[in-house]
Amino acid sequence: MRAPSGAVAGLCSASATMFAVGMAFLGYWGLYEAGGWRSADVLIVVLTLVGFAALGSVPWIVTTPVARDGEEKVAAARRALALGVVLIWLSVLMSVLT
Template sequence: MRAPTGSIVGLCSASATMFAVGMAFLGYWGVHEPSPWAPRDVAVVTLAFIGFAALGSVTWIATTPVAEEEAEKVVPARRAFVSGVLLIWLSVLVSVVG
């Protein structure tokens, strides 16, 4: 099996970076505070966790071995990355606006 190169490495790095940014946001936002959660808080955490799942799956999708030499998993990995980024930013938006 070939080692990942090019856009796959960049995509995996970007995914890990956005994952870290999302975790920093949740830590700063106050997911660990003892006060009761409002429905807005649940929405923020739910959106963020779904975004984390999408970002966490990028590396798995991009580096999955394929049967054919020409087939790559970059397009589905890019979709998962964009979905994760959008969900994390939507979570930030809900926390700021709401």
């Protein structure tokens, strides 16, 4: 089945937007503050970095050449986008609650 028109551009821009939200979160949260890190801080950073990796892979996944027409990688890119969004927002939620 063919991907909807604009799906590739939409996925790429959505992943870039969420990447920017994650970067703003890290800047506001204070990644570079002086003092010791707690285990919760390390977990938040790890979740955020894995979320960045998932979001950064979306454009690569969705624009990967395919062998046959109709085998777009849109579904895999959507899953990577969803994973990245969930991890970024989970790290934001954890930083607020801890």
